[in-house]
Amino acid sequence: MADNAREGFFGRCYALVRQIPRGRVSTYGQIASMLGEPRKSRFVGFAMHGSPGVAGGVPCHRVVFKDGTLAPGFAFGGPDAQRGLLESEGVGFLEDGRVDMANHLWEV
């Protein structure tokens, strides 16, 4: 299906995030880098905001900060919900409340 940049940079973000397997997470910068634009990290997250949602095939909850932390309170209703979703997928968390990217960072 031509989900290839159908909506500009946003569409590309959705397509890429959509390829993130269950139990795996990725970072905004990582995704932006995959798109070939490591400078557009902001829009990756912004694209998630305009994303159709998890039901739309865009698991924005699998996208976290480069530090492994979650959104401060812009997404889903709180990082708690995001944490719950990730844990439900088998993603481990650190004592600091960060995602265990060391073993769950999505790599192509």
Add this chain to the structure above:
DNA sequence: TTCCTGACTTTAC
């Protein structure tokens, strides 16, 4: 139609 803001990251001093 124009201006501003926005889930971030990187580089520079």
Add this chain to the structure above:
DNA sequence: AGTAAAGCCAGGA
């Protein structure tokens, strides 16, 4: 090593 500033594109008002 830590702090500060800059940069990117798109959508909404």
